[in-house]
Amino acid sequence: MPRPHFLLVSYAAQGHINPTLQFAKCLIRIGAHVTFTTSLSARRRMTEVPKAEGLSFVTFSDGYDDGLKPNDDREKFGAEFKRRGTENLNNLIASSNDEGKPITCIVYSLLLHWAMEVAREHQIPCAMLWIQPASVFDIYYFYFNGYEETIKRQAEDEAKCLIKLPGLPPLANRDLPSFVGNQSAYPAAINFFQKQFELVAQETNPKILVNTFDALEPEALNGIEKFKMIGPTNAKLIEDVWGNGVRVRGNEEGIVERDEINRCLDLVMGDGERAKEVRRNAEKWKDLAREASKEGGSLDRNLKSFIDDLEHKD
Known part of the structure; x- marks a missing residue:
């Protein structure tokens, strides 16, 4: 049987590239060839x-080769990225066919x-x-599938109301993804996610690869070794579910002060219980x-x- 060939396409941001590359390594380990493409x-x-046996790293120009600048037109960038990215994928599919290594699956x-x-x-x-974390996927899914008004209504009074969604711990408004909890600040983002879920719903057999451990790299679960900018x-998960870190609290203006940072450091790095x-x-x-x-773990088994x-699709 021919070696499966995956085409992985990633947005040109480190928070997208790193987990996509980790996923590529998992695919390679179980015998797949991966073509990884980004801007x-x-x-x-x-x-x-990035170099690995079985990995081909291919870039394409999105028209902003020096990166997106603060004053650049975001809508224009998005349209150009889509146009050139589509052309790049078409070319990679054609060249893979010509080489006798047809694409088995596109993962984006x-x-x-x-x-x-x-x-x-x-x-x-x-x-x-x-x-993003599997729990975040759940929140977006419920938001776009019957819980929009419930989330909006309960989020209006953060002090008293907790948002209760199936299979998730009770959530305050501050626990929600920023795009959901503060929609007025990110109207374009919530529209994007809605479009994404609508397209997935149109698929007869949609495939979404969600990491149930919320991180492909074990060190991402460690709240002690380094500070990370997290959503x-x-x-919420780190402090109340996993219990492997603490959450900083901002003042009335939303600013995290020095004493609060020191409090958190003492809690996670001190000698207390x-x-x-x-x-x-x-x-x-x-x-x-x-x-x-x-090898043989749940991720390995699920990928296989x-x-x-x-390979057995009709």
Whole structure:
């Protein structure tokens, strides 16, 4: 049987490239070949090109090779990115066919739902790689499938109301993804996610690759070793669900002051029982993530099942 060939396309931002590359490594480990493509602007920010046996790294010009500037027209950029990105995917599909290595599946990260349209045109299976926590996916799904008014209504009174969604812990407004919790500040973003979910719903057999551990890299679960800029839902999970870190609290103006940073450092790095518990939980989740990622783990088994389904499609 021919070696499966995945075409992975990532938005040119580090928060998209890193998890997509980690996913590429997982595919390679179980025997797939991966062609990874992103904008030239992303390559110029890298110290070196990602290299691995079975990985082809291909860039294309999105018209903004020096990166998007603050004063650039975002709508124009999005249209140009889609136009050139579509052309790039069409070329890669054609060249892969010519080389006798046809694309088995196209996997695209967030913001690139036009890749689904390319896959449809060429009748190639495709899947969205959800690079945010699985819990965030759940929140968006419920928002666009019957819970919009419930979330809006309960979010109006953060002090008293908790938002209750199936399978999730009770959430305050501050625990929601920023695009949902503060829609007036991000109207274009919520429209984008709505479009993404609408396109997925149009698929007869939609495939969404969601990481249930909320991180492909075990170190991403460790709230002690380094500070990370994380979203509000991640902060909720880290403090109240995983118990491997603490959440900073802003003042009335939303500013995190020095004393608050010191409080959090003392809680997670001190000698108290809370600090010890945080460290124990961090190690527990790191071990679980490693178990899931190694050969024979749940991630390994699920990916093999995913590829088997592709190879046995009608």
